[in-house]
Amino acid sequence: MNWQTEHERWLHFPELNQELRQQLQAIGDQSELEDCFYKHLEFGTGGMRGIIGPGTNRMNIYTIRKAAEGLARFIVQHGDEAKNRGVVIAYDSRHKSAAFAMEAAKTLGYHGIQVYVFESLRTTPELSFAVRYLHAFSGIVITASHNPAAYNGFKVYGEDGAQFASEDADVVVAKVNEVENELTIPVSEEAVLKEAGLLEIIGETVDQAYLKQLESLIVKRDVIDQVAEDFTIVYTPLHGTGNIPVRKGLKAVGFEHVHVVNEQEHADGGFPTVKYPNPEDPAAFSLAMEYGKKLGADILLATDPDADRVGVAVQADGDYKLLTGNQIGALLLHYLITQKKNDLPKGATVLKTIVTSELGRDIAAAHGIETIDTLTGFKYISEKIREFEAQGDRSFLLGYEESYGYLIGDFVRDKDAVQTCLLLAEVAAYYKVKKMTLLDALSEIFKEYGYYLEGLESLTLEGREGVEKIAAIMSDFRENPPMHLREGEF
Template sequence: MSNILDKAKAWLTSTFDSDTVKDVRKLIDTDQKLLEESFFQNLDFGTGGMRGIMGVGTNRINKYTLGKNTQGISNYMKSVFPNEKLKVVIAYDCRRNSKTFAHHVADVFSANGIQVYIFPELRPTPLLSYSVRHLGCQCGIMLTASHNPPEYNGYKVYWKDGGQLVPPQDKEIISEINALEFTDINFNRNSELIEELDDSVENTYLEKAANNVDFNLSEDAKKALNVTFTSLHGTSITTVPKLLEKAGYKNLQLVDAQAEPDPEFSTVKSPNPEEPEALEMAIELANKQKSDLAIGTDPDGDRLGIAVRNKEGKLVLLNGNQTMVLMTWYLLDKMKQNDNLKDSHFIASTIVSTPLMKVLTEAYGVKYMESLTGFKWIAKLIKDNPELDYIGGGEESFGYMVGDFVRDKDANTAILLVCEMAADLKSQGTSVYEQLIKIYKDHGFFKEDLVSLVKRGLEGAEEIKAKMVELRNNPPKEIAGEQVVLIEDYSTSEAKNIQSHETHTLDIPQSNVLIYYTENGTKVAARPSGTEPKIKFYISVNSTLETVDDFESVDEKLNTKIDKIKSDLGLTE
């Protein structure tokens, strides 16, 4: 505790503004637990950049932690691009303080002689990713905490390829940041180096998105599709309606109560399309309007959740794996119909996503590539394999990226792809839901579930660490009555066959992930979240589906198996 108190007292100096000093003094005098939470560690970069609760302290998002990051990045940019004009683009979402933080970040970059382009109003993350390359910047910053609760904010860093930071830049920049003191931050804004962007960048992005997802459907097919959309109080309200109109989808219903940006996300428990409750208002409106689809996005507009009508006409939510598989099928099938598939094409997904992605992709004779969780790794696959042509790819957490003009998950383009697929299938007298069942019949019925155990604060972090140690030291020998035959440990890059005791090296960067495989193809992955105080367990089971009429009975069998796995592994709060 004395170390924490020393760290806190350092924030009582003239380096920090009077409001910060006052808040830190109050913590020292009145709230030891919150003081400990605020200063026990330095906020780290995770899977999706840096995210944390807003407030004073080294473990919080504030002017000074963001300023230190930005000063470190400025120093790094000068060292690795010594003979280039340095440029950075900044965007921000709807959260409390996002605009203010964005301008603090702009102040530091400009104070270091770096040209800054900044969006004048909130805009979605994929537009920021696109803008990095479009404007010829070496770096991009997005102020967002994605789908985290209202008390959070965050800082995503993009590099010159438009993707988020990956090795070696991430570790080099973190070293640069860690070498700094808060006194080293230069906040002296140079207004001459800060330029507010007009609509031209956004317009070119929307044009590319519309052209990237255009399968020459008839005007009648597009008119026949009825879509309900909610931005869940976030940024995509600025882009999705424009994009769908540009692409010819006029029959769009907006959830007005959620269309206004709101940092409190006042109509939802969580602005996360992974959570079924988030789309309740959209589904209610979709039922009134007899919509074919209900679609929602997270606050920074990179994830999407969709509900489609089942065989009885009821709207049902698809999970991220199902949505990803459907979009991938549609892209591959259309390219095959047009004889556009080449040996150089590839589809990408992540190690915790459904195995069906690999099965489906290879059935079309296309290369499948896998990465760690997070789209920065998919972007790295594109960058590291310039001889290959990326088609699309996604991950189970409701993200998808169509083409490589954006180098991060993009709900805008993905929504347009879903609409194209739904309109096309409807014009043929079938549906998205029926097509999903057909995929299961043709390629195997894979069903997934996710269990997230929330462990907050210092104690929670220790619990998560202890759980991963336990899983490594005492791995399960059986899961749901099936023998475990293979264990992949991405922290050591080692895969071990339990029966033969043979090992092989995993050709993926190291990460704190464990995956167990059983003799019947059941897969369970354990991974601490890189953006939230959670440990996540990803479960995948599978079966054959002989006929579409067997769907309900096989679905029930797989649900029972998933429940057994949860029980066996003690995956309850």
């Protein structure tokens, strides 16, 4: 596509949103302008994500409407039942999230599709739960997960609360790509939809149902009771959605001494205290570690903006050490297996992604439990859970990936940091009763199942130049794969 033509099309559209027009006119750098229009923001199998701003390659009300229009056409194709069951929409603390959520609702509502929108920000896992709880046909969450503040996104879910399975996802992508002009997509007014009963605002009822399910995950309530008086947690939502559900969940299961990092407690799409609101980044824990040292906290917990990922830091020689995603997964899995060994469901199975450590497989195998690998992305773990339900020969025990994503209770069909915070706190309490930290517990696991060393290097390549460089690297890797690896290279 010709970016200059697209730029002119937007600039001369008479009804262009005034804020976007002003932003467009203020761009003086031609390379930035080109990046805004050189392509359409890609809608993939899980949705789309991009920088907020004007243009076809940016997140704005028009690209949101285009995505929602594609989903609407998919739903209409499935008939009146699908339209009546409708779509649940949640949004996080990022800039424009609430506005984007309502634009999606207005686009869907125009097609006569029932829409449920949360009254205020909610986590991605609660959106997944809500789709199942309300028996909706689909769900949307407006979030860019742990990306920097300039980003936002649009994720789509199916009726089982998981991101769309591959076949349906391909159809939705095709429907989105069929939309010829994102600027002229018709929408209904919010008031009109409410009057027609097509737009319902939801909140407390779903919250309480979700909290009740969270409480059911606790394995040993007596362990929590034993340490309740002297077990201290420092938690940071990193300016995101986790603040209320994590604190309510921890309190509901018996953890009384939960201290929130004040500077990061309130929702703020600018994420002013961190460069990246990502619990995988040690810098995101710097304030929590200061709190931990002052309070003598047993564990530090951090969730990303939409609360689907969680990191944990534990006491280590007067300081705190951040555990890796693989290590957290090993601790959770070992605890579930050993503490539920007489109560494990028939055909209990562990699900992990292909890039996740084999330590979990070794732990499971030692207890006669099978581990199945999936492709990277939690949607593939959810697909397996759906397969287990259909076939009836296996039961889901735990699903996880190395990038801080875990699922314990399948009443949610995406990674759930709120669930994980509760179970991690219970695991830490269990070992405290034994006068051990999570780091001590991990050492014991290594001694029993084998030692695993891991490392991670992350590169950020942005803009058109970054996309082209990534494509070139991947092409070269496929065409010229390494034939051998020398010791010390990785």
